[in-house]
Amino acid sequence: MSSGPMTYLNHILVIEDDLDAAESLSDMLSIDGFQITTTASVQDAMELLESQRFGVILTDRHLPDGLIEHRLQEILEVSSKTPVIVVTGYSDLQAVILAFRQGISDYVIKPIIPEDLIQTVRRILERRVLEQHLQIEHAFAERIQSTAEAIILVIDFDGRVIHFNRFFTELTGWAQGDLIGENWFDRCIYPEDRDRLINVCDTMSRTDRYRGCTNRIRCKNGEAREIRWSNSKWSEADGGQQFILAIGIDVSDLAEATQRAVRAERLAAIGETVAALAHESRNAIQRINAASEVLAINIRGNVDSEEELSVVQRAASDLSTLLESVRAFAAPIQAKLECADLREIWRRSWDDLECKRSGRDVELVENATSCLHDVKVDVCRMEQLFRNLFLNALEASEGPVRIEIDCECNDEMVCLKVTDDGPGLTAEQSAHLFEPFYTTKPTGTGLGMPICQRIVEAHGGTIAAGNHLNGTEVAICVPRVKAAVLVS
Incomplete structure (x- = not known):
C-alpha cells in the first residue's frame, strides 16, 4: 500500500473479543498482505493507539466495555481520526445513522465476504493517501x-x-x-x-x-x-x-476535490448499508402491514385499540419512508435533460402541494422579470427540487406564508432566488443545512436539502442558502444547456 513514512497505512488494528472471529478477520486480511494487530477491548486498543499508528481500525460493535458508538469519539481522538470500520450482525438503522454522524468510515454487515471486506479496506486507505496528497498540495499552495x-x-x-x-x-x-x-x-x-x-x-x-x-x-x-x-x-x-x-x-478545485472524495466515500457506505437494511426490513414491514390490516378488522369499534394500532401503522410507514429517502439520497443521479420552461416546472410543483396549502394563508409570488425561462433540465428532478423548497417554507411557519421567486438570466445561466417570510435560519442551521441527516423537524430525515444540492450539482449548477430580511433565501444557478453530470 505504501512505503517510507506512510508504512503504517498497511497496519490494521482489529478490536474483537471473540477469538475465533478475530482470527478469521486476521486471516482474511493477512492473505492480502496487511499486517494485523488484535485486541479484545476498547481499553486495550486505546493503550495501543497512544504509541502506534494504524491505517484502519476494524472493530466489532458489541465489545466487553460497551457499544463502539459510545467510545467512538475517544478512539478517533487518540488515533488522530484513523478511519473506523464497524462490523456487526445487527441491522439497526438508528445505530448506523448515529455511527455515521459520529464519524465512522464504513459499516460491514455479517456474514463477511472476504473480497468485499478487503475492497472496503483498500478503498478507505486509498482515500487516506488522497487526503495526504491534498494536504501536500495545500501546503505547497501556501508556500508559493x-x-x-x-x-x-x-x-x-x-x-x-x-x-x-x-x-x-x-x-x-x-x-x-x-x-x-x-x-x-x-x-x-x-x-x-x-x-x-x-x-x-x-x-x-x-x-x-x-x-x-x-x-x-x-x-x-x-x-x-x-x-x-x-x-x-x-x-x-x-x-x-x-x-x-x-x-x-x-483553492476552489482543491476544496471541491476533497469534498467530492469524502462525499463519494460516504454515499457509497450509506448506499451499501441501506441496501442491506432495506433487504432485511422490507419483508418485516410487509408482515406488519398485513397483520395490521387483519387486526383492524378484528378490533373494529374498539376506539382505544384502534388508536394504538394506528400508531403501529404510522411507525411502519415512517420506517419505510426513511429507508426510501436514504436510498434515494445515496443512489447516483444521472440527469436526463430535456428542454423545458422552468416557470412551468415550479408551478406544477406548487400545485402538487395543494393538500399542504389547503386552509392556510399562503401565496406564491412570481416577481416581474424579462428572464427567458427555457432551459435543458431533468424535469422530474427539478420538480422534486422545488417541492422540497416550497415544503420547507410551508413547514417553517404556522402562520401566513409568502414565497417569492426572482429570476435572472443570461445566455449561459439561469439564476433563481426563492425567498420566504418565515423565521429564517439560525447560525447552526446555516452551517449544517446541506449535511445529510441534519434536521430540526421532529419527524424529518435531514435529507431534503442535501438531495436538492445533489440535483443542482447533477445539472452542473450551484445552490446556496442564507437569511433574507426576516426569512430564508435559497439561490440556485443552473446552465441553460449542459451535458448531464453523473453525481455519485
Whole structure:
C-alpha cells in the first residue's frame, strides 16, 4: 500500500473479543498482505493507539466495555481520526445513522465476504493517501502564494474596497467600477461568513497580521470561489491611513476535490448499508402491514385499540419512508435533460402541494422579470427540487406564508432566488443545512436539502442558502444547456 513514512497505512488494528472471529478477520486480511494487530477491548486498543499508528481500525460493535458508538469519539481522538470500520450482525438503522454522524468510515454487515471486506479496506486507505496528497498540495499552495498568480485586495477597516488587481477581475468577473468604494462584505461575502470576517477585520485593526483565513467569495455571475487569504496591515507612504492588504489564492478545485472524495466515500457506505437494511426490513414491514390490516378488522369499534394500532401503522410507514429517502439520497443521479420552461416546472410543483396549502394563508409570488425561462433540465428532478423548497417554507411557519421567486438570466445561466417570510435560519442551521441527516423537524430525515444540492450539482449548477430580511433565501444557478453530470 505504501512505503517510507506512510508504512503504517498497511497496519490494521482489529478490536474483537471473540477469538475465533478475530482470527478469521486476521486471516482474511493477512492473505492480502496487511499486517494485523488484535485486541479484545476498547481499553486495550486505546493503550495501543497512544504509541502506534494504524491505517484502519476494524472493530466489532458489541465489545466487553460497551457499544463502539459510545467510545467512538475517544478512539478517533487518540488515533488522530484513523478511519473506523464497524462490523456487526445487527441491522439497526438508528445505530448506523448515529455511527455515521459520529464519524465512522464504513459499516460491514455479517456474514463477511472476504473480497468485499478487503475492497472496503483498500478503498478507505486509498482515500487516506488522497487526503495526504491534498494536504501536500495545500501546503505547497501556501508556500508559493507570494509569487504565483494570486488575488491582491486592499480594503480599509470599514470594509470599503480600495484596490484589487487584474487577476481578481479575471477570476471573479468584478471590474474596478463594480466594487471600488463599495463595501466588500456586502457585495462579495456570503451571509454565513460575514460576521466571522468582520471580526477578522477588527482583529487586524489591533494586530499586524492575521493568517489562515479561508472563505468563499461571490463572483459577478453568482458563482462561488473558495479563497485562502494571508492578511497584513498596510499603511500609506506618509504613515497616514491604514488598510488591510489581503493576498488570496484560489483553492476552489482543491476544496471541491476533497469534498467530492469524502462525499463519494460516504454515499457509497450509506448506499451499501441501506441496501442491506432495506433487504432485511422490507419483508418485516410487509408482515406488519398485513397483520395490521387483519387486526383492524378484528378490533373494529374498539376506539382505544384502534388508536394504538394506528400508531403501529404510522411507525411502519415512517420506517419505510426513511429507508426510501436514504436510498434515494445515496443512489447516483444521472440527469436526463430535456428542454423545458422552468416557470412551468415550479408551478406544477406548487400545485402538487395543494393538500399542504389547503386552509392556510399562503401565496406564491412570481416577481416581474424579462428572464427567458427555457432551459435543458431533468424535469422530474427539478420538480422534486422545488417541492422540497416550497415544503420547507410551508413547514417553517404556522402562520401566513409568502414565497417569492426572482429570476435572472443570461445566455449561459439561469439564476433563481426563492425567498420566504418565515423565521429564517439560525447560525447552526446555516452551517449544517446541506449535511445529510441534519434536521430540526421532529419527524424529518435531514435529507431534503442535501438531495436538492445533489440535483443542482447533477445539472452542473450551484445552490446556496442564507437569511433574507426576516426569512430564508435559497439561490440556485443552473446552465441553460449542459451535458448531464453523473453525481455519485
